[in-house]
Amino acid sequence: MEDIEDIGKQDVVQREIRGAVVPKSFKRAKKLREKAPRDGASGVTPGTQAVYVRTWGCSHNNSDGEFMAGQLANYGYEITGDKEKADLWVLNSCTVKAPSQDVFINAIKDGKDKKKPMVLCGCVPQGDPSLPAFQGEGISLLGVNQIDRVVEVVEETLKGHTVQLMETKPKKGKVGPQGTLNLPKIRKNPLIEIISINSGCLNQCTYCKTKHARGDLRSYPPSEIVQRAKLAISEGVREIWLTSEDTGTYGRDIRYTLPKLMKDLIDVTPNGVMLKLGMSNPPYFLEYLPEMAEIFRHPRVYSVLHVPVQAGSDRVLKDMKRKYDVNDFTKVVDYLRDHVPGMSIHTDIICGFPGETKEDWKKTLDLVREYKFPALHISQFYPRPGTPAAKMKRVHTAEVKRRSREMTELFLSYETLSGKVGKIFRVLATEIAKDKKHYVAHNKSYDQILVPMDKKLLGRTFEVKIIKSGKFHLIGEIIPGSLTSAPSLPDPLAKGEASGVSDTWVLPKRRKERKQPEFDARAESMREDVGDIAKVMNVVEEEHEVSKTPAKGLIIALIIALIAALYVRITTAQAAADRLSESTY
Numbered sequence: 001m002e003d004i005e006d007i008g009k010q011d012v013v014q015r016e017i018r019g020a021v022v023p024k025s026f027k028r029a030k031k032l033r034e035k036a037p038r039d040g041a042s043g044v045t046p047g048t049q050a051v052y053v054r055t056w057g058c059s060h061n062n063s064d065g066e067f068m069a070g071q072l073a074n075y076g077y078e079i080t081g082d083k084e085k086a087d088l089w090v091l092n093s094c095t096v097k098a099p100s101q102d103v104f105i106n107a108i109k110d111g112k113d114k115k116k117p118m119v120l121c122g123c124v125p126q127g128d129p130s131l132p133a134f135q136g137e138g139i140s141l142l143g144v145n146q147i148d149r150v151v152e153v154v155e156e157t158l159k160g161h162t163v164q165l166m167e168t169k170p171k172k173g174k175v176g177p178q179g180t181l182n183l184p185k186i187r188k189n190p191l192i193e194i195i196s197i198n199s200g201c202l203n204q205c206t207y208c209k210t211k212h213a214r215g216d217l218r219s220y221p222p223s224e225i226v227q228r229a230k231l232a233i234s235e236g237v238r239e240i241w242l243t244s245e246d247t248g249t250y251g252r253d254i255r256y257t258l259p260k261l262m263k264d265l266i267d268v269t270p271n272g273v274m275l276k277l278g279m280s281n282p283p284y285f286l287e288y289l290p291e292m293a294e295i296f297r298h299p300r301v302y303s304v305l306h307v308p309v310q311a312g313s314d315r316v317l318k319d320m321k322r323k324y325d326v327n328d329f330t331k332v333v334d335y336l337r338d339h340v341p342g343m344s345i346h347t348d349i350i351c352g353f354p355g356e357t358k359e360d361w362k363k364t365l366d367l368v369r370e371y372k373f374p375a376l377h378i379s380q381f382y383p384r385p386g387t388p389a390a391k392m393k394r395v396h397t398a399e400v401k402r403r404s405r406e407m408t409e410l411f412l413s414y415e416t417l418s419g420k421v422g423k424i425f426r427v428l429a430t431e432i433a434k435d436k437k438h439y440v441a442h443n444k445s446y447d448q449i450l451v452p453m454d455k456k457l458l459g460r461t462f463e464v465k466i467i468k469s470g471k472f473h474l475i476g477e478i479i480p481g482s483l484t485s486a487p488s489l490p491d492p493l494a495k496g497e498a499s500g501v502s503d504t505w506v507l508p509k510r511r512k513e514r515k516q517p518e519f520d521a522r523a524e525s526m527r528e529d530v531g532d533i534a535k536v537m538n539v540v541e542e543e544h545e546v547s548k549t550p551a552k553g554l555i556i557a558l559i560i561a562l563i564a565a566l567y568v569r570i571t572t573a574q575a576a577a578d579r580l581s582e583s584t585y
Helices: 030-035 059-075 098-113 123-127 147-158 210-214 222-234 258-268 282-296 314-320 326-339 358-371 397-412 515-543 550-582
Strands: 050-055 078-080 088-093 118-122 139-142 192-196 239-243 274-277 304-306 344-351 375-380 424-432 438-442 448-452 461-469 474-478
Touching (some): 050 059, 059 088, 059 118, 059 147, 088 098, 088 123, 118 123, 139 147, 192 222, 222 258, 258 274, 258 282, 282 326, 314 358, 344 358, 424 448, 448 461
Parallel strands (some): 050 078, 050 088, 118 139, 239 274, 304 344, 344 375, 448 474
Antiparallel strands (some): 424 438, 424 461, 438 448
16 A cells, blocks of 8 residues: 555455444444345345445555445445455545556446446546446445445445435535544554545645545544544554645644644554654645654654655646745755654656656656665656646657656666665564565564564564565564563454444534634624725715816725725635634534
């Protein structure tokens, strides 16, 4: 699972679920569901069918998929990895790049051929709900702001109804972008909790389709995120990933900051559990460099950050509307590398953006050559329908592919891990390697370190000596006697087991609304002022009957300017009042 602008392609296929109920379903007839036989989509009892859940894209999308699978499982649905057996498919899409959308569309075609009812969700239908592929019987659409209603949509779709819940903005009263974080979920990895701290962003990048789906910035209250982290830790999680379209923007809409949130989370994170911060764009992170450097130095926070640059040319960045220049990006990288021991910076490159000249491309190559990023997400430019970049004059396809190959060759030409051979690191093992013969452990810099597949190591911290390095990983030898026992940490949930919900969850307090009358009174006073000004104008008209009087024109001009200024004050006060009334929490 990768960040929003990564090339990450890991899927979420949930399996072997067990559970009881979700918060919205306490009043359902649970006994009826338990007694009813499962007879496929034709069954009349909700919560007795098998559902196939698949997710593409970033870690934010994966978190959404985990929440949807958890709610369905806890309502009684069987979550299966066998799409042939399933009575309904839930397909959770990614729109960052054309290939990921193409895979999603092909999955829909496959479902239609197999006559499977489907619930389509994620950024593709949210950004373009009128796509022809979404037409047909048995197909429902669920928006990114309504994943807390997946059970309802699945129920209705299985009954043969077509449902579309595609609100572009969360309803008033919702705690965060998708409702409370106090929902059941099925973690793809029981040791890793993914928390989306905010949704949407503050940018208008010319190539990005995700903005069309996720919209403007909307942050979860810090209390929601902290409570979610505490719940995950109580269920045996060892890593907490904080994700969003841009973590650096967190809290700007609720008068909070990312450093404050990180400190809140550090306070509730015990030894043996690590925090990992997801992608942040340069302009917003610049404001917090000293504070964030201190946070990255904390022993319970991984010293790694994904900062996408996209291009090494200021002219191209301007065409992309990225809101920063190359100097801003290098300031972030240089400061963190200078002030955080072992700091690892990952970045993204788009090859062949419209209008990118050979000189522009050379600057991008030079940037990568200078900084030698340990992880580089390389992507060819793909025009996304409805974006400004899709209308720009494109670089020839063959040249785009050539630049992509050239960047890949440059990335493969240098080593960043060989200098760590012979060193000793404390690591945390959380994953099974692709070869199924090793566990993947991470040191403070989040390097991938392969260790023997010994069950007692998974979820534990211990020391390793690096004996070999590769381009993408290190191989570690266990230091005898270094395995840290953590009796205070609970065991993780079983693979595929749905997490619970907290009975003691405290929703954020509603903001005090006593200021609303104050705003109304001020606005009314200003309106009266405008009325008085209008009366003055009438007097002026009466006293200056001769239209050619020079003073008349000057006085009227001054009065009009005064009225305009007062009008601005009125609308500003009213807008503030409206924001207060809309901010439920």
